[in-house]
Amino acid sequence: MHAYLAGGTGAIGPRLIRQLVERGHQVTATTTSAAKVPLIESLGATAIVVDGLDAAAVGEAVATVRPDAVVHQMTALAGGISTKQFDRSFAITNRLRTEGIDHLVAAAQATGVPHVVAGSYAGWTNERTGGWVKDEDDPLDPTPPPAQRESLAAIRHLEAAVRAADGTVLRYGSFYGDPGDAMAEILHKRQFPLAGGGTGYMSWVHLDDAAKATVLALENNVRGVFNVVDDEPAPASEWLPYLAGCVGAKPPLRLPLWLVRMVAGDVAVSMLTRTRGSSNERAKRALGWEPGWPSWRQGFRHVAEVSA
Template sequence: MRILLAGATGAIGRQLLPLLLDAGHQVAATSRSAEGVAALRERGAEAIRLDVFDRAAVERAVAEAAPDAIMHQLTALAALDFAANARIRREGTRNLVDAAHRAGVGRIVAQSISWAYQGGDTPATEATALDDTTEQPRATTVAGLRALEEAAAELPEHVVLRYGTLYGPGTWYAPDGLTAQRLHRGELTAGAAVSSFLHVEDAALAALAALDWPSGTVNIVDDEPAAARDWVPVLAAAVGAPPPVVGATDGRGGGRAGWERGADNTLARQARGWRPTRASWRAGFAELGRQHPA
């Protein structure tokens, strides 16, 4: 299959590119920078320098690549620019989908997240509605996701992967990542908020598998949603940070917001045959500890 991999130098894209090449796919991969393009060429891909906000350039890139499928892994999270990230989801996705329509590309696999659901007391399934909050900055995040998912669904074959919180190389939860830095500064508390995690390699493996999945949205998370009071101390120990403060310091009294509920991966496991190689963040965080001995 011929693939256009948009966002090939991001945390997931870096893991996904070699998987696609090893599987025998032809890959045209994009990066915003000249340095990224050079790195992609060295890794064996056809490299395209692309600004996803440039509609004409996106149209040319898709037409010239002539892919069988587009893999949308574009984000701006490395720079902590949430407004830019939401813009990528709105405008960048719109440009990719419109270009796909014009070029006759009928399949897309797109990156979403699994913590944009409405509130509840149990892990969210794909049948749970997206949050209709008006509170910022969450409202901007959810609106961007809604735009991304609705645009992707315009193509006849579309798979939206609602990833859990990513950890591992190139993420905020790497031994040298943002979260580890916050732990070392004593800024992260261990309260009741529930998260679902996912190793970045498992995210890439799911994207590869999704090329053959039927259309729809799928939660791609590990098997163990966990409260911060459970996972934060484990991560702190793994990265050699001091034990965190237990309980919230944000006025919630150690509670959680309704949307901090984690996500359920039953659909991925039972209907798609997907299994995370790290079934729990416990095993994955232990790997981080071996990479960064305390």
């Protein structure tokens, strides 16, 4: 298979390239920076510099490569994420999830590429009522906090565009797996508190497992929407103190909701008290996927040991 990977140097891109190449596939991966071309080439892929928001450039690139599948992994989060100004933090990523996916789908259809795969998200996006663990048939949140509305609208757009093209949407859980992640420093400074009872659920996935699921979606030519998360959705009251212990930090502070809301905004309160986790049963069944790290408990500990 020849895969065109839009976004070859983000969180998942290098791992996805490595796994595809190891399994005998050809990869052409894009970057917006010429300085990152050597990284892509060192992994065994062909690198091209393409702005994913430039429709003409995307169309020309896909037409030239003529791949068997296109994969959308484009994000722009180098500046970090502010919970108080969440949509502003995701402004370019939201454009990549709307304009970017539209350009990529149009290029694929114009060139006759039969399969479109796109990375979506399964962290805070589920409806925040009812059971604490949702599957792909449950609705996305109809009333997100105001600071997340544009970002959720972008996710809806991406998923709708891919489904209209009979493609594959992979809703990744929250990523971890990079040694030296900035989260450790935040926890050591006790800047990540628990709000109220810490009842908000999170679903995690190791980056290697997310890449593995993406490879299987491509190889098995599976279509639809899949939650790519580990086996253990968990509330903040469990995973946050555990992560702090893994990195040798003191337990997180417990703060009242009013104080967290004042300091970090409604998004932080929502994520720590109301968000729902996701089930991975459909992905395991349809993709033939089993996470190498079935629980964040073992995964967090391993990453912390590697980083030490």
